[in-house]
Amino acid sequence: MSTEAPEAPQAPExxxxxxxxxxxxxxxxxxxxxxxxxxxxIVLVILALMVIRTTSEAWPVFVKEGFFGFLLGEEWVSGxxxxxxxxxxxxxxxxxxxxxxxxxxxxxxLPLAIMVAVYLTHLAPRRIAKPLSYTVELLAAVPSVxxxxxxxxxxxxxxxxxxxxxxxxxxxWLFLFEGPVRGVGYLPAGIVLAIMILxxxxxxxxxxxxxxxxxxxxxxxxxxxxxxxxxxxVILPASFSGIVAAAMLGLGRALGETIAVLMLIxxxxxxxxxxxxxxxxxxxxxxxxxxxxxxxxxxxxMAIGVALFxxxxxxxxxxxxxxxxxxxxxxxxxx
Amino acid sequence: xxxxxxxxxxxxxxxxxxxxPGTGLRRFxxxxxxxxxxxxxxxxxxxLVLIIFEVxxxxxxxxxxxxxxxxxxxxxxxxxxxxAGFFGTLYxxxxxxxxxxxxxxxxxxxxxEYGPNRxxxxxRFFTDVMTGIPSIFVGLFVYGLxxxxxxxxxxxxxxxxxxxxxxxxxxxxRSAEEMLRLVPDEMRNASYGLGARKWxxxxxxxxxxxxxxxxxxxxxxxxxxxxxxxxxLLTAFGSGLLVTSFQGEAQGAVPMQLYRGAxxxxxxxxxxxxxxxxxxxxxxxxxxxxxxxxxxRGSR
Numbered sequence: 001m002s003t004e005a006p007e008a009p010q011a012p013e014x015x016x017x018x019x020x021x022x023x024x025x026x027x028x029x030x031x032x033x034x035x036x037x038x039x040x041x042i043v044l045v046i047l048a049l050m051v052i053r054t055t056s057e058a059w060p061v062f063v064k065e066g067f068f069g070f071l072l073g074e075e076w077v078s079g080x081x082x083x084x085x086x087x088x089x090x091x092x093x094x095x096x097x098x099x100x101x102x103x104x105x106x107x108x109x110l111p112l113a114i115m116v117a118v119y120l121t122h123l124a125p126r127r128i129a130k131p132l133s134y135t136v137e138l139l140a141a142v143p144s145v146x147x148x149x150x151x152x153x154x155x156x157x158x159x160x161x162x163x164x165x166x167x168x169x170x171x172x173w174l175f176l177f178e179g180p181v182r183g184v185g186y187l188p189a190g191i192v193l194a195i196m197i198l199x200x201x202x203x204x205x206x207x208x209x210x211x212x213x214x215x216x217x218x219x220x221x222x223x224x225x226x227x228x229x230x231x232x233x234v235i236l237p238a239s240f241s242g243i244v245a246a247a248m249l250g251l252g253r254a255l256g257e258t259i260a261v262l263m264l265i266x267x268x269x270x271x272x273x274x275x276x277x278x279x280x281x282x283x284x285x286x287x288x289x290x291x292x293x294x295x296x297x298x299x300x301x302m303a304i305g306v307a308l309f310x311x312x313x314x315x316x317x318x319x320x321x322x323x324x325x326x327x328x329x330x331x332x333x334x335x
Numbered sequence: 336x337x338x339x340x341x342x343x344x345x346x347x348x349x350x351x352x353x354x355x356p357g358t359g360l361r362r363f364x365x366x367x368x369x370x371x372x373x374x375x376x377x378x379x380x381x382x383l384v385l386i387i388f389e390v391x392x393x394x395x396x397x398x399x400x401x402x403x404x405x406x407x408x409x410x411x412x413x414x415x416x417x418x419a420g421f422f423g424t425l426y427x428x429x430x431x432x433x434x435x436x437x438x439x440x441x442x443x444x445x446x447x448e449y450g451p452n453r454x455x456x457x458x459r460f461f462t463d464v465m466t467g468i469p470s471i472f473v474g475l476f477v478y479g480l481x482x483x484x485x486x487x488x489x490x491x492x493x494x495x496x497x498x499x500x501x502x503x504x505x506x507x508x509r510s511a512e513e514m515l516r517l518v519p520d521e522m523r524n525a526s527y528g529l530g531a532r533k534w535x536x537x538x539x540x541x542x543x544x545x546x547x548x549x550x551x552x553x554x555x556x557x558x559x560x561x562x563x564x565x566x567x568l569l570t571a572f573g574s575g576l577l578v579t580s581f582q583g584e585a586q587g588a589v590p591m592q593l594y595r596g597a598x599x600x601x602x603x604x605x606x607x608x609x610x611x612x613x614x615x616x617x618x619x620x621x622x623x624x625x626x627x628x629x630x631x632r633g634s635r
Contacts, residue, residue: 028532028535029532029533032534032537033445033449033533033534035441036441036444036448036449037449037454039438039442039445040441040445040454040455040458041454042438042442043442043461043465043504043505044458046465046501046504047461047464047465049480050468050472050473050476053476053479053480053484054472054475054476054479057483057484111375112379115371115372115375116372116375116376116379118372119372119373119375119376120376123369123373132376132380134627135380135383136379136380138383138623139379139382139383141558141619141620141623142383142562142616143562143563143564143590143615143616143619144562144564144565145562145564145590145593145594145597145612145615146386146390146562146593146612146615148594149390149593149608149609149612150385150386150389152597152598153393153597153605154385154389155385195382198379202379226362226365227365227368227369228361228364228365228368228369229361229365231368249467252467253467256467256468256469256470256471256472257469258469258470258471258564258565259564259565259590263594263597263598283469283471286471286569287471287565287568287569290568290569291568291572291573295483298478301475302478305472305475308469308471308472309468309469312467312468312469312472313464313467313468315467316464316467316468317464319467320460320463320464324460
C-alpha cells in the first residue's frame with residue numbers, strides 16, 4: 001500500500017479546484033456528488049425501464065389470453081398480424097420445461113455443492129484447499145455456449161446416452177424414465193445445468209460453513225464427536241438458511257439459463273412427463289424462435305420473458321433477503 | 336454427542352487422550368463420510384477437466400492464422416474462420432466496457448463514499464438482484480427499448496453493446512464496492528487533513544488506492560461479457576460478414592457464430608465451432624487469471 005499515498009504533497013492553495021477554505025471551487029463537491037449520484041440511480045432506472053418497457057410491449061398478449069390462460073395454455077400458434085394479436089399463445093410447455101430442468105439441476109447440484117463446500121472448509125489439506133476452490137470457481141467462468149457445445153457434441157453422445165439407455169432399461173417402468181431415449185431432452189439439459197450452477201452454490205455454502213463459530217465445533221469435538229458428527233449435527237444445522245439461499249440463487253440461475261439449455265433440450269414445442277422427452281424451456285424457446293418470428297409472435301415471446309422475469313425476481317429477492325440477513329459476505333459469491 | 340459412556344470394555348484402559356474420537360460404527364461412518372466428501376470433490380472437478388481437455392483437443396487443429404483473418408464459408412465447407420465474429424466481439428465489448436465500467440465504478444463510489452442511506456441500500460439491493468436477471472430477458476428488454484422502441488434503431492452493434500453492458504454493470508459495481516470498502520479510512524483522513532475536498536480525496540486518494548481491485552472486477556466482468564450469447568441473439572442478431580457500422584446493421588460475434596455452427600449438422604461448421612470455443616475459453620481464462628494476478632499484486 002505504499003504507492004497509493006496522495007501524490008506529492010501540494011501547497012493547499014495550489015491544489016486543483018481550491019481547498020475547503022478558499023471560495024474558489026466551492027461548487028466542485030456538490031457537482032461531483034451529483035454526478036456519481038446520477039450514475040448510481042442508473043441501476044434503478046434500468047430496472048424500472050425493464051419492467052415497464054417489456055410489460056407494456058407484452059400487455060396485448062396477456063389481455064387476449066388472460067394471465068393464467070397464458071401461463072397454463074398448452075397451445076402455441078403464431079399469428080402474423082402487424083396490428084393485433086391473432087395467434088394462440090399458451091406458455092405451459094415452456095414453463096414445464098423450465099421447471100423440470102431447474103428441479104433436475106438443483107436435485108443433482110445441491111448435495112454435491114454441500115459436500116464440496118464441507119470438503120473444502122473442513123477436510124481438504126490447507127495447501128490445496130485454495131487452488132481447489134479456485135478450480136471450482138473457474139467452472140463459473142466457462143461461457144454457457146461452451147457448455148452447450150461440449151454437452152451436445154461430447155458429453156451427450158459419450159456419457160449421457162449410454163447412461164440413459166441403462167437408466168431406461170432399469171427404471172423404464174417408471175413414468176419419469178419412459179423411453180424412447182432420443183438424446184436431447186429434459187434430462188441432459190438438467191444435468192448440464194447442474195454442472196453450471198454448482199460453482200455459485202458451492203461458493204455461497206462454503207462461505208456460510210466457514211463462518212460458523214469454531215467454539216461450538218471445538219466443544220463438540222471435546223465431547224468426543226467424530227468429524228462426521230460435527231459436520232452433520234453442528235455445522236450443517238447452523239448453516240441451514242445459507243444453504244437455502246444458495247439453493248435459491250442456483251435455482252434463479254437455472255431458470256434463466258438460455259444457450260446451454262437451448263442446445264440440449266431438443267426444442268420441441270410440446271411437453272411430456274418422461275425426462276427423456278424433448279421440450280423447450282421459456283428462455284430456450286425465446287432464443288430458438290426469435291430469429292424467424294413475425295413481429296406479432298415476438299411480442300408473445302416478450303410475454304414469456306416477462307413471466308420468466310417475474311419468477312426469477314421472486315426467487316432472487318427471497319434468496320437475497322436470506323443472504324442479507326446472514327450478514328456480511330464478500331463479493332465473490334454474489335457474482 | 337454425549338456418547339462417552341458407550342466406550343467398549345476392550346478400550347477401557349487406554350487413556351482417553353490417546354483414543355480416537357468415536358469407535359466402531361461411528362468411526363466407520365466418519366471414515367466413509369470422508370471418502371464420500373473427497374469423492375464429491377473429485378466429481379465436481381471432472382467436468383472442468385473434461386471440458387478443457389475436449390475443447391483443446393478438438394479446437395487446436397482448427398485455430399490458425401486463417402481462423403482470425405477469413406470470414407466463414409457456408410457451414411458445409413471446411414476452412415475459413417471467424418474474422419467477422421472476432422471483429423464484432425471486439426467492437427461490442429469495447430463499447431460495452433466504455434458504458435459499464437465508468438457507470439459501475441461511479442455507482443460504487445456513491446454507495447461507499449456517500450452512504451449508507453436509504454438510497455444506497457436500495458441501490459445495493461437492486462444491484463444484487465440485477466446479477467440474477469436472466470440474460471435472455473436483458474436481450475428482450477434492449478430489443479423492446481432500442482431495436483423496436485425509441486425510433487426503431489434496428490439490430491446492430493450498439494444495441495448488442497447496451498445489452499452486454501447491462502449484464503456487466505452489476506458485476507463491476509459489486510466488486511468495485513468491495514474494493515472501495517477495503518481502502519482504510521486513515522488514508523481518507525490524511526487527505527482531508529491536507530485540506531483536500533471530498534471529490535479530490537476520492538479522485539486522488541481513494542480510487543488510486545483501490546485501482547488494482549477495480550481492475551480485477553472490471554476484468555472479471557469482461558470475462559463474463561465476452562461469452563454472453565443469448566442477449567446478442569436478440570439485439571445484435573448475428574452476421575457472418577464483417578460489419579463496421581455503429582447501428583442499424585446486424586452484427587456478428589464469436590459466441591453467436593459458435594452457437595450457429597454447433598447446431599448445424601455439418602462437420603465443417605462444428606469443427607469451426609470447436610476452434611471458436613478454444614479461442615473464447617482462452618480469452619475468458621486469460622482475463623480471469625489476469626484479474627486474479629492484478630488483484631493479488633495490488634493487495635500485497
